[in-house]
Amino acid sequence: MDNIRDIVPKPDMTLHIVFTDGVEGIFDVRPYLADEAFEALKEPAEFMKLHNGGYFVEWECGADLSADTLRARMKILSNAA
Numbered sequence: 799m800d801n802i803r804d805i806v807p808k809p810d811m812t813l814h815i816v817f818t819d820g821v822e823g824i825f826d827v828r829p830y831l832a833d834e835a836f837e838a839l840k841e842p843a844e845f846m847k848l849h850n851g852g853y854f855v856e857w858e859c860g861a862d863l864s865a866d867t868l869r870a871r872m873k874i875l876s877n878a879a
Contacts, residue, residue, distance in 0.1 A: 801852040802865050807845055813855070815868055823872035825863075836861045 804816040813825040827845070830836045838859035839845045847858040856862040 800865070800869075802850050802855065802868070805848065805850050805855055807848055809842065811839075811845060813848075813868070813872075815872060817865070817869065820876070821869070821874065822876040823869075823874045825868050825872040827863075830861075830863075 800817040800819040800821070802815060803818045804814075806814045808814060811826070811828045811831070813827060814822075815825055816822045827836070827839065831840050839857060839861060844857065844859055849856045849858075851862075853865050854862050855865075855868065
């Protein structure tokens, strides 16, 4: 499994992700906002406070998503692999 090389939160509640193998995509977080664990991310300032853990992304509020989930459910923009 490839790590997350770069991840950038966008104002539209999506994440722009680039994996270490060069695959790039957009992950829409909006469907997750109904879940209690992600509720704090409805606040745009909180959504922007994320940490790239390589195998996961985590927000200050404690919500997280694995690299596997991000990769499986993102819209591929570039498949450099």
